[in-house]
Amino acid sequence: MKPMYAAAPEFATSKTAVWWDMGDCPVPDGYDARRVVPSIEGALKKLDYSGPVSITAYGDLKHTPEHVLRRLSSTGVDLQHTVKELRCSHMYSDLLKWREHNPPPATMMLISDQVQSVFCYGLCRLQQLEHGYNLVQAYAHDPCLLSPLYSTAEWLWESLLSDSEPPTQFILQKCSQTAKSAMLHCRSCGFVGQCLANFTKHLSGEEHAQEETRVTQSTCPSVGPGYEKAKVMRMRINWKNCEAAPEFATSKTLVLWDMGDCPVPDGYDARCVRPSIEGALKKLGYSGPVSITAFGDLKQTPEHVLRRLSSTGIALHHIVEGLCRLQQREHGYNLVLASTHASTHASTQASVIVTSAEWFWETLLTDSETPRQFLLQKCSETGESAVLQCSSCMLDCQNLEMFTKHLSGEKHAKSDFNMIMSTRRRYEHKQSEEENFQRSKRLRKAFRTGFHFGNYFRITNSGSRRRTRFQK
Template sequence: MKKATQEQAKALTLVFWDIIKCPVPDGCDPRVILPSIKRLLENNGYCGPLTVTAIGKLADVPIDILRALYSSGIHLTIGPLGSSDITGLIEIDETANFMVISDQKACPGLFKTLQSFGYNPLRPFPYHSLDSLIKEDSGVLEEETGESASWYCLVCRHDPPALGFNNFITHLSNADHKLRLTTTRNTMRRPPADLSRVHVSAYLIERNLMRLKQGPILTDLKTAKSEGETLVYWDIKLCPVPHDCDASLVGPRIKRFLKKEGFSGPLTIIAIGVLADVPTDILRALYSSGITFHIVPYGSADIPSLIFECCHRNGPLRNIMVISNDEYLTNQSDVLQTPFCNFKLLNSLQSFCLPDSVTLEEDDCSETGESPFWICSVCNFRNFPCQSFDSFTKHLFGIYHQRKLSDLLLMRSGHCLGAPLREPLEENLEAITSVYWDIKMRPVPPGCDPHRVGPCIKRFLENKGYSGPLTITAMGALEDVPYDILRGVHSSGIALDCIPYGFSISLERHIYEFMDWNPPPANVMVISDAKHSASDDVFGLQSKGYNIVEPPCDSHESFFLADSRALEACCETSEYLLGDLYCWVCCRHFDNLKNFTFHLACKRHQRKLLKWSQVEEE
């Protein structure tokens, strides 16, 4: 763990502990957990106020353990998703330290989110071994005399947090709480942050397939329709303001339409797109009528992630309407209809803007909701939205924004493949290197001993001067890869990840996870075809200070079929740790290859894989 700076040493430290993924070790007194965490932090210079919260489905934890934790000053939060619920508990505090105790692969994207909010995420992130944390504490643990603990239920949204352990136990066994928990578990799956639209729709489809017990939620959605907030996402590029329509009347006409449909609560209309290609006089008229602007690089392609972000924001249920004729959104309209919002899709603005015989009432011509503002996802101006139209146009046509937008669109198109990769710095040569191998697109060639793939890659990197730690992950649909290939590859120290969708999408998730664990300097190499190697995330890494290692330009066969005599000595003298085994289809780790391959062949895995394949086809 990195030593605290002078400012961090005195700041508040928030510790969130996933008690399900990292339970209290057998034989350990639960009352030593808090002192152990406190001493670990103090030994690294973090001496400010400390709050430790155990989060998870706490009904699965023995009551005597919960009682001991609570009495020692650890707060309890009932959350159905465990580590994934932590994101919803983040509040802006620019001087706070943040520590997570969970499974190694938990919380993808959380590190990046915390940094964007101004937190100091403590490494390792997450701290994945409660056993080692306690063993590191060799001193005598004094009895804690801190503040009294409290408890909170994310399922029932009790606010403020309650006191009293007996009250907590009563709530835990309450019939209404159990019903809400069952409903939430059947309808709620929270994917990682910063997902592409394919990621988002895939997760939404998987979650919506289990919407079987949602009677109470439907009742809430009826209430939300008449009283809740309505958000309208309007793709102004695909559905522009008609030539014969006064732009200042678009907002009032949308408001009138929604009122007729029964949506009577607060309304926010958000025009999304690049926006620089919309005439300034139209933008000014829209903005003056109360329509908010959100600058996004890909238009309708950004809408699924915006909907997902909105649906999982704390607070009451919302209504969402999308105005776009994007074919993808049309095909996925059933998926976007989640149990967290009323969803409506319109593929034209024309019906709102045609002249009609009905005169707009004075109320309809007023602002659509609160004062408009603008935010920019291209430049990450999201946390502090601006309100001045002049500042909007200044930013929209500014050199910094235009350069950022150009870089994003260039990477999106794949033209960045022709750009030369930066030469590695000296510190990169000793830094960690992570290799992602598309085992389906670049399989082990005939005649190559799969036991030698790991040594081949290692020797290739050593010849280029890289001497730091190395991790290699083979990714793909592993169900039809021969067992002897998997066994040989895995025995050479290569991790096996069975993925449910294409390599490029999976690569995004692995890249985000790699960034969370490894700040620059660090290296990434991708073994795949040129199209997949052009992933936005891979080339975006270079702009964030990471080094991209280019694989051999010739065929992968020559890469893997290396000099056998040199490799014999390498294989005989090297001791490889067995790589990780993980199924992204079913979100499960495995401790040995036999259980892993047995899982890949089982009916439950095959059923889940079929659902994912149907998502990809759509």
């Protein structure tokens, strides 16, 4: 669980929209469904969110008890019937429509276990492209993996419902304030109404069953997280770099260069790297000062390459082995990207990071034909060598001979080894957490549904044993 942050002033009184996946986060057995809305609003109010709250619930409502639907509807929860295969798609498309009609500042709340696996990609890009929307989450199971998605508050679903204990008088008052039932919508057939009896009758009808079968067997929906990812992939195939926006034209540019993925090519004059990068940026209208820091295993880099890079003012950072979240939290930063053929436009996986320009590393170096006279002038302008840093030993210096001597020393080799082993232990611990998380999910499900032994016996969570013949 992440720390909770109080509502920022611009979000304290703004709208909050809640999209609730009832499949992943159902109303617990024996829980009064009229308490759901007060519990969600109470959790938000504890963090100083006092604006109006709208809640839309998605799920297979044919299998939801009628008294639960009635009580949710009486407290103003809009109910959307949808098949399991399209539930996330409908939630995401409704989120996009809501953003079109509700300008920032506003808060979005997702209640689902699918946020990291399904919604993460689309929401990450939306957070970078459209600023002014705040995100909070609730889920049934705490995800064990760190997400690139930025949210200001997160709850476990059961604790959210139990932490707020609204009195019966408040629940009845909430129902009376709603006046009329919320909207009831069947996404399979397009049925919309406010009468629960008519809605349940529709869901049990033959026409609905036929239409739902057809929808389930149809192709992938045209709007949804998966569709957004495919659309971005098509855009990247025909990518065209954008000109520098006026606010970035003369501002500073920081270049972080991974020499492991994008090394200096064999036979290439390393003094051309800086002019090539600056030339590519100037073609797009970036004329501000440029600082470059190169990261890599500098023990494996030829000394003449290090010397020539350092002579042009490139800081060198030795390292043996968060960018998206920075863009989401701190707006006003522009990002451009250069990478190898294996990891950009031809990639089979689209990045969650939004960029305004992208280059292939090889073409960036060759497009700018830098004359030798300019290179010598650039080296003389730099004056002294740039900073040389070893992250394993926390050493900074500006003398290349002392730096290469340090990298070949026994003390540095020991620090490098400790760094590698520490990284390996963290990775193994992360893998173990993932395996334990999957195992615990199966155990929690077994405690709810009972433990099955072969085809004949089932031990329930109450401890009783029943003899049952299961269908194969």
